[in-house]
Amino acid sequence: MDVFRNGDRFYDFEEVLKKIREYEIATNTNFYRRDSRTIAAARKRGIKRNIKPELLFYSITFALLSDIKYPPKLSRKGRPKGSEKTVIGITKKSKRHHLQPFFKKSSGIKELAILQWILGDEKGKTVFENKEKVFQNEVQDLAFSSALVDESVDLLIVEKFFTKEAMIDVMSVVMRNKENSFHKCGSCTMDLTLTTNVVKCSSCLGWNHLPCVFLKTVPKAKHWYCKRCKQINK
Known part of the structure; x- marks a missing residue:
């Protein structure tokens, strides 16, 4: 079952979580979401893999999900890029x-x-x-x-x-x-x-x-x- 497809778009985080849950059920896979500030706290929360003692912090959100496209960024307001004049209509000075x-x-x-x-x-x-x-x-x-x-x-x-x-x-x-x-x-x-x-x-x-x-x-x-x-x- 292909829950994630190339070109999928998500408009909020709830949709992402829903798709991840569907993928877990379809593939019998579990994704772990961890966010611990210290090694000791990470071990208390049940992390199973080995952690190098020199690491002070770690953060695992989700396993890599490739080919997920996010909504396009909205264009910023203001004068167009490359404009020769400022917002109030004064000719811009050339950059030194x-x-x-x-x-x-x-x-x-x-x-x-x-x-x-x-x-x-x-x-x-x-x-x-x-x-x-x-x-x-x-x-x-x-x-x-x-x-x-x-x-x-x-x-x-x-x-x-x-x-x-x-x-x-x-x-x-x-x-x-x-x-x-x-x-x-x-x-x-x-x-x-x-x-x-x-x-x-x-x-x-x-x-x-x-x-x-x-x-x-x-x-x-x-x-x-x-x-x-x-x-x-x-």
Whole structure:
């Protein structure tokens, strides 16, 4: 006897209980409904199976009943999803893209940023979009960004955009800059040392003198973002 069928709908809990009872009679099966807060209470109520001592609570309602469909949810009232206006008719502002630290960004965004730090904004964007190869003579005498020396930057993810000789030159320059602690302020472009009175943008990895970004002390927040990154992500 098939008491439960695929596509059955129940509009209240009483109907479910009734069907379960019919199924028990038809199949000579008993369903146990238990709700005990402690192991001791569960044993007093006559549960027969073994219970692991490390379990503090358990709750068994009914055995699994598959293919039971519940009534469809009623649609919520209010403005339609995707509406360009608020309830009172004011045009909604576009949502801002959330700023993320560099290490959390997607691989594509990282690749574009690293290429621009090596080749400059325009050349880096062109190489990224057209999947071009960069040759050795194109990386000579370039002013690499100091962001490339950051520990979260993996140069190998852009290796596919460079010839072998060009990539060796890029790696050599970056390693030399790391040894020399090469950093420039992203605001005044002057050299700086990573001692005191400096702050790093978690998104573009650029370092800035505190006075250049109108700060008196290093922010206590885990991540700090420069004004340029905030404007880009408006």
